[in-house]
Amino acid sequence: MSTIEKALAKQKTKAPATNDVVTEEKNTESNESVSVNPAPAPTEKFDIFIDNEKLTERGFLHTGGNTTNQQEEFRHIKRKLINNAFGPASKTLNNSNLIMVSSANPNEGKTFVSINLALSIALEQDKTVLLIDADVLRPSIHRELEFENSTGLLDYLCGDTDDVSQIIYSTNLNNLKIMPAGKAHHLTNELLASDRMATLSKELSSRYPDRLVIFDCPPLLGVTETPVLASLVGQAAVVVEESKTKLETIKRATSSLNEDLAIGFVLNKTIKTSKDVYGYYGYGYGRKR
Numbered sequence: 147m148s149t150i151e152k153a154l155a156k157q158k159t160k161a162p163a164t165n166d167v168v169t170e171e172k173n174t175e176s177n178e179s180v181s182v183n184p185a186p187a188p189t190e191k192f193d194i195f196i197d198n199e200k201l202t203e204r205g206f207l208h209t210g211g212n213t214t215n216q217q218e219e220f221r222h223i224k225r226k227l228i229n230n231a232f233g234p235a236s237k238t239l240n241n242s243n244l245i246m247v248s249s250a251n252p253n254e255g256k257t258f259v260s261i262n263l264a265l266s267i268a269l270e271q272d273k274t275v276l277l278i279d280a281d282v283l284r285p286s287i288h289r290e291l292e293f294e295n296s297t298g299l300l301d302y303l304c305g306d307t308d309d310v311s312q313i314i315y316s317t318n319l320n321n322l323k324i325m326p327a328g329k330a331h332h333l334t335n336e337l338l339a340s341d342r343m344a345t346l347s348k349e350l351s352s353r354y355p356d357r358l359v360i361f362d363c364p365p366l367l368g369v370t371e372t373p374v375l376a377s378l379v380g381q382a383a384v385v386v387e388e389s390k391t392k393l394e395t396i397k398r399a400t401s402s403l404n405e406d407l408a409i410g411f412v413l414n415k416t417i418k419t420s421k422d423v424y425g426y427y428g429y430g431y432g433r434k435r
């Protein structure tokens with residue numbers, strides 16, 4: 147049974163009738179600080195303000211106050227990613243701190259998962275995270291977090307700027323930086339598979355060894371550049387919309403990924419309450435090999 151089959155089977159046996167969340171493992175050794183989104187001091191300078199209230203409104207993880215089920219779930223996924231990135235497994239992975247988030251098809255929740263993972267990692271005291279909008283044809287991180295899609299990844303890839311620090315923006319969360327998609331370009335997708343992208347990935351992986359980099363990527367099916375991107379990263383979190391994406395589709399989508407990638411599956415949109423509101427629940431995670 148493949149990891150995803152196991153995860154789906156487990157999810158079926160555990161699925162609650164309501165929006166309750168079942169977590170496999172409580173995290174008892176969290177390094178998270180209690181509240182990480184304090185009102186910024188007037189003198190503090192940052193480029194992007196992440197508003198906790200807006201995050202809540204949009205169903206994203208809260209970054210302060212009470213622990214929610216959603217936080218617990220992302221904490222669990224985050225632990226796996228951090229362990230792969232910096233633990234013993236990191237020695238067998240190339241660029242273990244670079245993580246792609248993708249899915250077979252659009253709309254399965256790549257951006258939702260990317261943002262929540264980044265927020266969750268930003269809560270760590272000793273880790274920083276860079277969230278990159280690499281879904282360059284359908285960029286949406288700027289819309290979800292409500293900031294301007296200014297100079298970003300595409301501007302760097304097409305040579306408009308050579309300075310990586312110019313396309314990395316600080317936020318009011320000390321540990322979170324963001325790289326927007328940047329200006330659309332007629333070779334948008336091709337640029338993702340360019341040598342410049344490979345060089346940038348290497349640099350991002352090595353420059354800050356305690357930093358996790360999350361790439362919100364295009365889907366795996368129908369975008370030939372996504373598997374090329376996969377060859378630049380050490381880990382992939384494949385988002386699967388539960389009850390919608392067929393196992394065959396998932397297999398087809400992941401068959402193009404390189405063998406030495408650590409692949410995890412995130413089951414998304416798994417619960418619908420009577421109000422038809424999505425709940426987030428469930429995940430399966432494992433190495434492909």
Ligand SMILES: Nc1ncnc2c1ncn2[C@@H]1O[C@H](COP(=O)(O)OP(=O)(O)O)[C@@H](O)[C@H]1O
Pocket residue numbers: 205249251252253254255256257258259286414415424425426
């Ligand atoms: N677990 C979830 N709970 C609630 N809404 C979700 C969840 N996952 C995704 N969505 C919503 O579904 C839509 C598609 O998700 P998105 O992350 O933009 O997909 P993708 O990036 O894969 O195209 C968005 O409106 C998003 O807010």
Ligand SMILES: [Mg+2]
Pocket residue numbers: 256257258281284286362
């Ligand atoms: Mg998206």
